[in-house]
Amino acid sequence: MEKVTLAHGSGGQATAELIDKVFKHHLNNEYFTADDASVLPNPQTTLAMSTDGFIVSPPFFNGGNIGKLSICGTVNDLACMGAKPLYMTCAFVIEEGFDMNKLEEIVASMEKCAKEVGVKIVAGDTKVAGKGQVDQVFITTTGVGAIKEGIKTSGAYAKAGDAIIVTGDIGRHGTCILLERDDYGIEANVSSDCAPLWNAVDALTEKVKDVHVIRDATRGGVGTVLYEIAREANVGIKLENKNIPVAKEVRGVTGMLGLDPLYLACEGRMVIVVPGDKADQTLAILHQCKHTEKAALIGYVTDEHPGHVTITTEIGSETLLPPPGNELLPRIC
Amino acid sequence: MEKVTLAHGSGGQATAELIDKVFKHHLNNEYFTADDASVLPNPQTTLAMSTDGFIVSPPFFNGGNIGKLSICGTVNDLACMGAKPLYMTCAFVIEEGFDMNKLEEIVASMEKCAKEVGVKIVAGDTKVAGKGQVDQVFITTTGVGAIKEGIKTSGAYAKAGDAIIVTGDIGRHGTCILLERDDYGIEANVSSDCAPLWNAVDALTEKVKDVHVIRDATRGGVGTVLYEIAREANVGIKLENKNIPVAKEVRGVTGMLGLDPLYLACEGRMVIVVPGDKADQTLAILHQCKHTEKAALIGYVTDEHPGHVTITTEIGSETLLPPPGNELLPRIC
Structure with missing residues (x-):
C-alpha cells in the first residue's frame, strides 16, 4: 500500500x-x-x-x-x-x-x-x-x-425573555471520541454529530432576521457556550433539564462515567438564541433542515442570576450548573 | 518557568x-x-x-x-x-x-x-x-x-526577452537550517533571509505595471521556481552564473557539502520577471526597498530550449541546470 x-x-x-x-x-x-x-x-x-x-x-x-x-x-x-x-x-x-x-x-x-x-x-x-x-x-x-445582510449575532445580544434552542441531541462527538480511544473498555455505539450547519442557519436567517446568538458547541460543549453567553450579555440562563435532548446511548455512557453531556463536545450542534416569540417559528424551520431535525427548546434567558446558568430538575428544584472547568479529553477535535 | x-x-x-x-x-x-x-x-x-x-x-x-x-x-x-x-x-x-x-x-x-x-x-x-x-x-x-488594480502575474506570462531578477542573495534559509541542525559539524554564521516582501512588491508595482511573474523561492529554491516558469510559459531561461548573488559564507558551506545554492530554500527572496526594457527601472526601485537592496539581474527568458534552464559559466560555456529533484532537508519551513 x-x-x-x-x-x-x-x-x-x-x-x-x-x-x-x-x-x-x-x-x-x-x-x-x-x-x-x-x-x-x-x-x-x-x-x-x-x-x-x-x-x-x-x-x-x-x-x-x-x-x-x-x-x-x-x-x-x-x-x-x-x-x-x-x-x-x-x-x-x-x-x-x-x-x-x-x-x-x-x-x-x-x-x-x-x-x-x-x-x-x-x-x-x-x-x-x-x-x-x-x-x-x-x-x-x-x-x-x-x-448576510441584516444578520448580526453575538453572545452579548442575549436578552431576558429570549428562547434558547439547541439544534439536536448533545454530547455525541465527545462520547464518540472517548469510546474510540477505548480507555474505558465500554462497548456502545455512539456516532459523532459532526455536520456542516450552514444550510440550516441560512434557512433560519431567511425568515428570522433577529436571531440574537448562534454559537457552535464544540470543545467545552453546550454548558461552556451557555456560560459564555451568560457572562457576555450579563444575563441569567435557565434550563429545563427534561427538555435537553441526549441520546439514550450517550446518556448510558456518560452516566457510567459520571460525565455531564452538557460539558461534552459536539461538532454539529449549535446553541441558537432568539426572541421568545420567535421560538416556535425557529423550531419549525430547523425541523425541516438536514442535521437539525431534532432541534429543541431547552430554556430561557432571564434577569435572575446574571452570569450564571441554572437547571430546573425533573422534580422542579432549581440548581446551579457548575461553571466550566477544563476539558476531560485532549485532542477531541 | x-x-x-x-x-x-x-x-x-x-x-x-x-x-x-x-x-x-x-x-x-x-x-x-x-x-x-x-x-x-x-x-x-x-x-x-x-x-x-x-x-x-x-x-x-x-x-x-x-x-x-x-x-x-x-x-x-x-x-x-x-x-x-x-x-x-x-x-x-x-x-x-x-x-x-x-x-x-x-x-x-x-x-x-x-x-x-x-x-x-x-x-x-x-x-x-x-x-x-x-x-x-x-x-x-x-x-x-x-x-492591486492592473496587476496580473503568472508563471505562464514569462516571454522571450524578459529579464529575470532575484531580490537578494540566495540559499540563506536552507543553509541556515542545515547548520542549525548541526548534522554536519560545520561552523559558519549564516542567518536566514526570512523577510516579508510586500512593501517591495508594492513599490515596484506602483511604477512597473507589466510585471509578468513574481514568485517566492521557498522550498526547492530559485532553481525550482525557474523550472516551473520555464515549463508553465514554455520558454527557455538562460542564467549568467557570475551574476547570481550568493553570500560568501553560503558559498563556503554549500561548496563543502556539494550543494547548489540554486536549489536551497529562501524565505525572503523572490524571482521577478519583467520585460527586458524594465529591468533597470525594476532594479532601481528594488534597491531602494528594505530586504531587496541587493536585487540582481541573473538572466533572461529566451525562445531556446523551451522548458529548460541553462547557465552560462564563468568561462563562457552554456550548461543545463539539472532539473529539480527532491528537497535535501525536510521541515525546512
Missing part, C-alpha cells in the same frame, strides 16, 4: 504529483490553485474569517474523520456569524508513512462536506514531518464567508 | 487566559477576535487567498523563528499575486510542556512582522497535543489580500 513520504512534502516533483493525484482530483473547482494564492471574486459584502486546527485522535471515528471535521468546524464557525461560507483553504501536516488511501478518504470526505454547503476549497498546503514528529495527520482549515 | 499544558488547549478557562495573556496581548487590533470568526470590512477588490503550514525544525534559528517565518511565508505568497495582505489568521498546535516564554517570543515576532507590511492578524486557534504527539510547535497561517 502506498505511503506518504518525506519527498511528498518537499515542494518538488513528488509534492506536485500528490497535489494532482489526491488534492486536485477531489477538490477541483474553478478557483482551486496549486499556485502561491488563489484569485477570488469579491463577494461585495462584509466578510467573516475563521481558522481552526484539527488534531483529533483517532483521525477516523464513528460518523466521520478528521477531514469531515475540519470542514464542519470552520463552516460552522462562519455560520455562527451569519456568514455564507465561500472560500476555504486547508493545510495538512502528515506523518511520514501515513497511508495514502486513508489520506484520499480524508480528502474525499472534505469535498463531500464542502459541496453540501457550497463552499469552495481554493488553496492548500502539504507538509510532511518525520515519523514520530507528528501523530498521523493534522489539518488546519480557514474560511472566508459573506455575512 | 511556565509551560503550556493540555488545559491550555481545552477551549475552557485556561485557553481563554492564554488568548488574553499571549495572543490578545501581542496581536490586538480592531478586528482581532476570540470569537468564532472575525468580521471584516470588504476591500472591494478581487481577493487573493493563501495558506501555509510551518513545521520548521528547530523553531528558533539564526535570523528568525517559526512565528516570523509563518507571517513572511503567507505575506509573500499573497505578494506574488500582486495582492496587498489585509487579514491573516494563525492556528497553533503546541506540544504539552512547551515553554510559555518561547511561545510569547514567537507571537511577538509574528506581530512585528505583520506590522511591517500592515497586515492584521484577525483570528486564531490553539490546540495542544500531548508530549511526543507533535514536535514543539506548528503554525498554520492563512491570508486574504486585495489584488
